[in-house]
Amino acid sequence: ATVASVALLTTSVLADIPKCGPGSPCPESAPCCSQYGQCGVGAYCLGGCDPLFSHSMEACVPNPACKSADYQFKSLSDVASISKYLGDPSKANWVSSGNPAAYGDSILLTMAPDTVGTLMATTKYVWYGKISATMTTSQGAGVVTAFIMMSDVKDEIDFEFVGVDLDHAQSNFYSQGVTNYNNGKNLTVTNTVENVHTYTIDWQPDHLDWIVDGKILRTLKRQDTWNSTSNRFDYPQTPSRVMLSLWPAGLPSNGEGTIKWSGGLVDWNSPLMQNGYYYAMVKSVNVECYDPPSGAQIQGSKAYIYTDEAATNNTVQMVDKVVVLKSLYASGENPDFDPNASASGSSPSSTPSLSAETVPGVVGAGERSGEDSSGGSGSTNSDPSGNTQSGDSSGSSGTGSGGSTGFSQGGSSAGGNSGASSDKMVKGSVFAVVVAAIALLA
Ligand SMILES: *[C@@H]1O[C@H](CO)[C@@H](O)[C@H](O)[C@H]1NC(C)=O
Ligand SMILES: *[C@@H]1O[C@H](CO)[C@@H](O)[C@H](O)[C@H]1NC(C)=O
Ligand SMILES: *[C@@H]1O[C@H](CO)[C@@H](O)[C@H](O)[C@H]1NC(C)=O
Ligand SMILES: *[C@@H]1O[C@H](CO)[C@@H](O)[C@H](O)[C@H]1NC(C)=O
Numbered sequence: 001a002t003v004a005s006v007a008l009l010t011t012s013v014l015a016d017i018p019k020c021g022p023g024s025p026c027p028e029s030a031p032c033c034s035q036y037g038q039c040g041v042g043a044y045c046l047g048g049c050d051p052l053f054s055h056s057m058e059a060c061v062p063n064p065a066c067k068s069a070d071y072q073f074k075s076l077s078d079v080a081s082i083s084k085y086l087g088d089p090s091k092a093n094w095v096s097s098g099n100p101a102a103y104g105d106s107i108l109l110t111m112a113p114d115t116v117g118t119l120m121a122t123t124k125y126v127w128y129g130k131i132s133a134t135m136t137t138s139q140g141a142g143v144v145t146a147f148i149m150m151s152d153v154k155d156e157i158d159f160e161f162v163g164v165d166l167d168h169a170q171s172n173f174y175s176q177g178v179t180n181y182n183n184g185k186n187l188t189v190t191n192t193v194e195n196v197h198t199y200t201i202d203w204q205p206d207h208l209d210w211i212v213d214g215k216i217l218r219t220l221k222r223q224d225t226w227n228s229t230s231n232r233f234d235y236p237q238t239p240s241r242v243m244l245s246l247w248p249a250g251l252p253s254n255g256e257g258t259i260k261w262s263g264g265l266v267d268w269n270s271p272l273m274q275n276g277y278y279y280a281m282v283k284s285v286n287v288e289c290y291d292p293p294s295g296a297q298i299q300g301s302k303a304y305i306y307t308d309e310a311a312t313n314n315t316v317q318m319v320d321k322v323v324v325l326k327s328l329y330a331s332g333e334n335p336d337f338d339p340n341a342s343a344s345g346s347s348p349s350s351t352p353s354l355s356a357e358t359v360p361g362v363v364g365a366g367e368r369s370g371e372d373s374s375g376g377s378g379s380t381n382s383d384p385s386g387n388t389q390s391g392d393s394s395g396s397s398g399t400g401s402g403g404s405t406g407f408s409q410g411g412s413s414a415g416g417n418s419g420a421s422s423d424k425m426v427k428g429s430v431f432a433v434v435v436a437a438i439a440l441l442a
Pocket of ligand 1: 165168184185186
């Protein structure tokens with residue numbers, strides 16, 4: 001059970017959006033398979049687009065290459081809404097779904113009632129590196145904070161924080177989304193809500209460390225991950241985005257196992273909420289890129305692409321090709337497509353459908369613009385009202401526009417159904433959880 005936004009999904013859309021996964025790639029009209037296992041165009045073809053289940057490997061745009069940086073989150077100026085971003089990594093270093101809010105020298109990941117929280121992801125990918133997040137978590141039953149690395153083929157390295165256990169960080173890893181119940185380990189920390197800690201993932205080709213405040217608490221060696229069934233190392237080895245998220249694992253529409261793992265159902269009237277939302281607070285993220293591994297196929301320096309279905313370290317190529325979409329109706333197969341430009345492009349070989357979904361996890365780009373105009377788009381609704389801004393929670397009783405527009409978690413109407421398949425989901429990767437969530441809602 002990780003990340004993000006398991007469920008930036010709504011029932012209304014689930015019925016219509018083509019699904020993708022092993023054995024069922026996306027159709028030409030909606031060629032890109034999102035990280036949630038659904039097909040579309042536009043933002044579906046950017047970060048998180050899975051080349052293995054898309055219409056072709058070219059449908060997903062190349063992954064912009066790593067750039068070392070120290071992100072101090074003093075404002076939202078470097079965070080683009082996923083419904084506005086077209087894939088130019090020089091325009092923004094972060095993309096968000098949900099409602100991030102600027103607050104003092106931090107960004108709040110917010111989670112208000114009727115939302116599925118907030119997800120921020122880098123626009124650039126890391127192919128081995130040392131990544132640190134300095135942050136505090138949220139708290140409460142069913143409330144999960146996460147700092148993870150995830151690749152488009154669902155290799156994953158996680159720090160997860162369950163809101164009923166403030167003295168542990170759960171470390172975990174996945175290889176191509178395959179669930180393995182033995183990969184998780186609890187790491188002892190002190191109160192993740194009260195204390196600002198720095199969580200670090202030091203990811204190298206042959207080993208990986210989970211570090212808290214400079215102290216190595218867990219090491220994984222690649223050589224210990226050999227899988228003799230699949231004949232490869234089940235070790236995270238593909239270019240990955242840095243992701244920060246706050247999401248409601250404790251929703252009735254989620255599987256029983258997920259709900260239990262997260263400490264129970266979310267209380268949407270909890271005193272732990274402020275300004276009408278749960279929040280985690282991220283001060284900074286530091287990314288130190290390592291050199292591409294020795295033996296890597298280097299043919300450029302600007303982006304990573306997959307060249308083979310194996311999606312292993314030695315089939316990733318580094319190239320000079322960066323693709324920016326002309327519109328949210330374009331895809332990697334037809335990047336210049338823009339239905340509003342007169343005589344766009346030169347008779348494209350494939351024309352995406354205008355009715356395809358354009359932004360994964362929301363009903364469509366249109367919904368999001370409504371949100372922006374209602375002032376709920378984060379950049380304006382931030383302030384826990386000028387009060388004491390650190391640690392203790394007095395004050396801040398603002399009206400909090402908290403941004404409950406935008407995403408509606410479709411599960412609410414399906415209330416209380418107890419997923420039969422659910423116990424299996426406890427430690428499933430995003431991919432597993434999402435697939436299960438779709439099954440439950442559909
Ligand atoms: C981590 O601790 C929690 C309780 O705090 C427990 O439910 C979970 O099973 C533990 N995970 C592992 C991998 O030991
Ligand atoms: C080995 O790989 C196979 C195929 O991907 C997978 O089903 C199995 O769970 C893996 N084994 C372990 C121990 O993870
Ligand atoms: C990929 O991993 C293998 C081990 O599976 C290693 O021998 C090789 O050097 C790695 N290659 C790259 C490019 O990382
Ligand atoms: C074309 O532009 C108009 C106005 O900017 C907009 O409302 C409409 O949604 C756009 N159509 C498409 C298909 O992008």
